[in-house]
Amino acid sequence: MTGIGSDWYTRAGKRISCSLVRDWPNVPVERAQGCYAYGPNGEKYLDFCSGMASANTGHCHPRVVAAIKEQSERLLHGPMGVLLYEPIVKLAEELATVTPAGLDSFFFLNSGSEAIEGAIKLARYVTERPAIVAFTGGFHGRTMGAASVTTSKSKYRRHYEPFMGSTYFVPYPYCFRCPLGLEPDRCGVKCFRLIHDLFDHCVQPSDVAAFIIEPILGEGGYTPAPPEYLAMLRKACDEQGIMLIFDEVQSGFGRTGTMFAAQGTGVTPDIMAIAKGIASGLPLGATVTSTALMSKWSTGAHGTTFGGNPVCCAAALATLEVFREEDLLNNVKERGNRALEYLKGLRDRYPSIGDVRGRGLMIGIEMVKPGTNREPDPTAAESVLKGCLKRGLILYPAGTYSQVIRFIPPLIVSEEDLELGLRILERAISEI
Ligand SMILES: Cc1ncc(COP(=O)(O)O)c(C=O)c1O
Numbered sequence: 368m369t370g371i372g373s374d375w376y377t378r379a380g381k382r383i384s385c386s387l388v389r390d391w392p393n394v395p396v397e398r399a400q401g402c403y404a405y406g407p408n409g410e411k412y413l414d415f416c417s418g419m420a421s422a423n424t425g426h427c428h429p430r431v432v433a434a435i436k437e438q439s440e441r442l443l444h445g446p447m448g449v450l451l452y453e454p455i456v457k458l459a460e461e462l463a464t465v466t467p468a469g470l471d472s473f474f475f476l477n478s479g480s481e482a483i484e485g486a487i488k489l490a491r492y493v494t495e496r497p498a499i500v501a502f503t504g505g506f507h508g509r510t511m512g513a514a515s516v517t518t519s520k521s522k523y524r525r526h527y528e529p530f531m532g533s534t535y536f537v538p539y540p541y542c543f544r545c546p547l548g549l550e551p552d553r554c555g556v557k558c559f560r561l562i563h564d565l566f567d568h569c570v571q572p573s574d575v576a577a578f579i580i581e582p583i584l585g586e587g588g589y590t591p592a593p594p595e596y597l598a599m600l601r602k603a604c605d606e607q608g609i610m611l612i613f614d615e616v617q618s619g620f621g622r623t624g625t626m627f628a629a630q631g632t633g634v635t636p637d638i639m640a641i642a643k644g645i646a647s648g649l650p651l652g653a654t655v656t657s658t659a660l661m662s663k664w665s666t667g668a669h670g671t672t673f674g675g676n677p678v679c680c681a682a683a684l685a686t687l688e689v690f691r692e693e694d695l696l697n698n699v700k701e702r703g704n705r706a707l708e709y710l711k712g713l714r715d716r717y718p719s720i721g722d723v724r725g726r727g728l729m730i731g732i733e734m735v736k737p738g739t740n741r742e743p744d745p746t747a748a749e750s751v752l753k754g755c756l757k758r759g760l761i762l763y764p765a766g767t768y769s770q771v772i773r774f775i776p777p778l779i780v781s782e783e784d785l786e787l788g789l790r791i792l793e794r795a796i797s798e799i
Contacts, residue, residue, distance in 0.1 A: 371395075371407035391763060392756050399426030402777050402784050404761070412756075415776045415788050416763040420585075420617050420729075423644035424689045425777040431647045431685040438681035447475070447675050454680035461687050462645075462653070465626040467635045472661035475675030476652040479616035480508025482640035483579070485654030485669060487512050487531075489638055490577035490610040493663045497532070498575040500565065502539040504767065506586035507579065507614055507640075516579055519587035520767055535570055537561045539584055540596045543722040543733060544741065551593070559599045572607035577638070582628040585617035588766040589731025589773055590724055597634040604637070611636040616652070617729075620644035621690060621778050624700045624727030631726055644778075647686045651679040695778045702785050703727040706774060709789045717796050719747050730774040731765060743770035747799050754795025760788055 368376075372395030394412065396404045402425055404412045417423060424431060442452055455475060463471035474485050487499055501507070501516035508517065515530035517523050524530070538546035538561060545551070546558050566572050578600060583591045604611040613636035618628035622644065625631040629639070637660065642652030652674075689695065707725060710732060714720040721735030734747040745768045752772065755762050765771040776788060 368395075372397075391752065392761060394756075394761070401425040401428075402780055410759075412759050412761050413784060413788055413791070414761045415774065415780075416761045417775050417777045418648050419643070419763065420622060420773075420775050421643040422648045423620055423622065423778045424647045424686055424695070425779040426648070428647055428685075428689055428779070430689055430692075431682050434681040434685035435649070435678055438678045442677045444673070444676060446672050448670075452677045452680075454677050454684060455675045458675075458680045458683050461684060462655075465687070465690075466639070466655055467627055467629045469635060469657050470639055470655050472656055472658045474654040474661070474664075474669065475680070476642075476654065476671055477650045477673050477676075478508070478652050479614075479640065479642035480510040480513040480652075481671070481674065482616060482642050482652035482654050483507045483513040483516070483614060484510055486579065486612045486614075486638045486640045487516070487577065488669055489654060489656060489660070489664055490612060492668055493660055494576040494608065494610060496574055496576040496609075498535060498570050499531070499533065500535045500537060500562075500570070500575055500578045502580050502584075503536045504539040504541060504584055504587035505579070505581055505614070506584075507581075508616075519584075533570075533574070535565055537565050539580075539587065539590075540592050541584065541588060541590050542593065543590060543724070544588075556593060556595050556599060559596060562600070562603060572603075572609060575607065575609045577610040577612050578604060579612040579614060581614045581618060582632055582634075583618040583623065583726065583729055586765055588733070588771050589729065591628075591726055592632075594632040594634065597632050601634045601636075610638055612638045612640065614640050616640055616642045620686075621695055621699055622727055622729045622775070623725075624696060624703055626690075626696070628726065628729075645686065646679045646682040647689075649676075649679040649682040651676070651683055689779075693779065698780070699727040699778050702776070702780055702782070703730070705782075706730055706776075706785060706789065710774065710792075713793055713796060719744060719799055720796065725774070728774070728776055728778060728780070732772040732774060733766065734770050734772070743768040745769045748772055750799045751792070751795045754798050755791055758791045758794065760791040760795075762792070 397407045404414045459473045506519040507513040542551040639655040710723040714723045718737035722733040734744040736742040
């Protein structure tokens with residue numbers, strides 16, 4: 368690369384951990400607005416990675432920027448507990464009107480991983496039980512507790528053992544790659560039996576504090592869990608006094624056409640971890656539960672210095688206003704239906720696309736080697752991502768082998784930009 372920004376790589380390589388800088392596509396930008404990011408030499412990118420599913424209202428939404436400016440002149444930092452500021456109170460009140468029924472109490476934190484840590488600690492605290500059961504393929508973050516329940520790729524776990532104790536796994540109900548080799552519509556959700564196997568062989572239900580699951584698997588492959596499976600999990604948790612934790616860090620905040628994916632499945636968890644889109648890109652997360660359960664978490668049992676920062680809360684309040692004023696959920700439904708229909712059409716025409724699935728604007732396109740039994744094809748996925756970037760479209764991979772393409776435009780995406788993105792994607796697919 369030449370021009371402004373070309374030396375940023377060498378400078379970053381010298382001073383910023385290489386663990387952080389070498390991701391895809393890592394293009395230099397100097398500003399971003401709405402669905403577009405702009406490079407320092409006039410480059411223009413249609414960003415359908417949306418700040419990794421965080422810039423749901425698009426980059427730098429004017430209403431969000433105005434709220435940040437205004438709040439930053441009043442109060443930059445509390446922390447809550449030392450100074451009490453209205454934005455955090457108001458945010459909790461407003462969020463309680465959009466979260467699944469009964470989940471109306473919030474512990475604000477700084478990130479998705481922290482929201483997961485909070486969820487795990489809360490579940491252990493209130494049940495006084497040790498074990499946490501997670502799902503193979505799940506991604507919950509990179510702090511030690513969150514990494515302990517993360518299995519989307521083994522590289523996230525390498526050299527970090529020993530992890531948090533009493534952690535168990537059962538296969539995620541990933542229908543395209545059914546753990547029992549069954550076909551989704553005729554399977555009778557037999558994979559749920561694997562949970563009973565776990566109880567029979569590895570851990571008694573009375574020792575389990577929580578199940579933690581992404582209702583739609585994110586990093587692990589962009590695939591929704593069947594609602595029947597989640598309903599069965601809910602029932603098992605109720606019968607055994609186990610907390611059900613939904614990780615809605617990626618699937619939450621309008622991405623799937625309802626404020627949270629839980630609302631689209633008819634299953635309400637006991638605890639939810641939320642982050643990413645809630646403050647349009649500013650660092651904010653929350654562990655969410657019922658007032659009754661939260662009241663059992665005694666003062667000081669958990670804490671934070673920066674969590675619920677006033678500027679982030681102001682950004683989150685403005686984000687909620689954008690949802691209401693621009694009817695974003697409706698936009699997600701309309702654009703999501705169109706995208707899914709278009710992409711399923713591509714699947715029918717291109718044998719290298721094994722599966723297209725998703726809800727709203729959280730869609731996964733899984734690449735396979737044609738003529739094989741669904742053998743994952745990360746090389747094909749990579750060529751598609753490169754072909755898209757060459758034409759100015761940023762997309763991002765997912766899946767254990769990076770064989771899935773995430774299709775996650777900002778939720779404000781217009782019809783024109785969506786069509787443009789879909790056409791570029793089709794061109795790139797047609798070239799492999
Ligand atoms: C489902 C899910 N949970 C947790 C996390 C961790 O969030 P963070 O990177 O903000 O710590 C992520 C991040 O991608 C995620 O997708």
